[in-house]
Amino acid sequence: IAGITQAPTSQILAAGRRMTLRCTQDMRHNAMYWYRQDLGLGLRLIHYSNTAGTTGKGEVPDGYSVSRANTDDFPLTLASAVPSQTSVYFCASRRDRGETGELFFGEGSRLTVL
Amino acid sequence: GQNIDQPTEMTATEGAIVQINCTYQTSGFNGLFWYQQHAGEAPTFLSYNVLDGLEEKGRFSSFLSRSKGYSYLLLKELQMKDSASYLCAGMDSNYQLIWGAGTKLIIKP
Numbered sequence: 001i002a003g004i005t006q007a008p009t010s011q012i013l014a015a016g017r018r019m020t021l022r023c024t025q026d027m028r029h030n031a032m033y034w035y036r037q038d039l040g041l042g043l044r045l046i047h048y049s050n051t052a053g054t055t056g057k058g059e060v061p062d063g064y065s066v067s068r069a070n071t072d073d074f075p076l077t078l079a080s081a082v083p084s085q086t087s088v089y090f091c092a093s094r095r096d097r098g099e100t101g102e103l104f105f106g107e108g109s110r111l112t113v114l
Numbered sequence: 115g116q117n118i119d120q121p122t123e124m125t126a127t128e129g130a131i132v133q134i135n136c137t138y139q140t141s142g143f144n145g146l147f148w149y150q151q152h153a154g155e156a157p158t159f160l161s162y163n164v165l166d167g168l169e170e171k172g173r174f175s176s177f178l179s180r181s182k183g184y185s186y187l188l189l190k191e192l193q194m195k196d197s198a199s200y201l202c203a204g205m206d207s208n209y210q211l212i213w214g215a216g217t218k219l220i221i222k223p
Contacts, residue, residue, distance in 0.1 A: 042118065042201070042213030043157075058210075090156060098209050100145050100164065105156035 003027070004106035006091050012112045013081050021076045021109045023091035029104070031097045032074040033058075034066060036087040037108075043090065049074055050097040081113045116140050118214035120202045125220045126192055134187045134200050134217045142207020146178055146185045149201040151216065157201055160187070189219075197221045 004025045013019050025032065030051045035043040045058030049068040063085060065077045074093075078085055091106040117139045126132040138146060145164035149157035163169055163178035163185060175188040189196055199216040206212060 040122075040215055042215045043203075043211075044213075045210065048210075100162065100205060100209070102159040102162070103147075103211065105158075107156050 004091055004093060004104055006089075006106035006109050008109060009107065010110040012114065015082055015113055016080050019078045019081055019111070021078075021089055021091075021111070023074045023076070023106060024072050025074075025091075025093045025104075025106075026072065027093065027095075027104065028071060029093035029095050030071065031094050031099075032068065033092045033103070034064070034074070034076045035090045035092060036060065037090060038087050046076065046089075078111075081111075083113045085111065086113045087111060116204070116206060116212045118202055118204055118212055120200075120214040120217045122215070123218045123220065125222060126189075128192055128194060128221055128223050130192050131188065131190050132192060132219065134189075134202075134219065136185045136187070136202035136214060138183050138185065138202070138204040138212070138214075140204040140206040140212055143180065144205040144207065144209055146176075147203040147205065147211065148176055148185075148187045149203065151199045151201055153198070160200075192221050194221050194223070 007022045033048045034046040044060045047066040049055045052071045089109045094103050120136045148160040151157040161176035168177045173190045178185045199218045201216045202214040203211040
């Protein structure tokens with residue numbers, strides 16, 4: 001089934017630990033995004049990638065890093081997790097950066113940092 | 115600055131009609147999106163408007179007025195399964211989506 005797969009679905013993490021959230025898509029989309037969603041706030045863009053080999057900072061990039069070694073994978077790393085990074089993280093993609101078409105979302109990764 | 119405003123919560127009755135409003139302010143404009151998000155799930159695409167007017171898709175319709183920076187989502191013949199959050203998002207000149215906080219719609223029997 002074509003789409004976006006995120007892992008893990010849910011994770012509890014001790015503060016200070018390193019964590020990587022995985023995201024893989026099989027739609028051959030060029031543009032990929034990481035958002036966080038917190039109660040009472042809209043989806044906030046953390047990092048994005050317009051094409052393989054390039055990445056950019058979104059609205060809330062501090063404490064997070066990404067890489068885009070190939071078209072399909074776009075992992076998000078928390079180098080040293082802090083409680084304020086407790087959130088639901090969504091990976092998303094669309095065919096191209098300049099396209100106004102639908103943005104597809106993964107099922108989300110619920111992260112709790114204690 | 116860029117901003118999307120929509121009501122936090124609305125309540126409606128099964129079988130009725132509800133209109134969810136959204137006002138937007140973006141740097142440049144490349145369209146307005148509506149997404150539906152059930153609790154604990156990912157957002158799913160409902161509609162996209164870039165020209166003024168009404169777009170109808172089954173029980174759901176979306177309206178855009180570019181001059182007023184205003185959109186609404188109209189849901190007809192409400193069903194219990196329509197209980198969800200509805201997210202409004204404007205696309206700016208860099209093709210980035212600016213998201214509202216979402217409107218939680220509660221449907222009562």
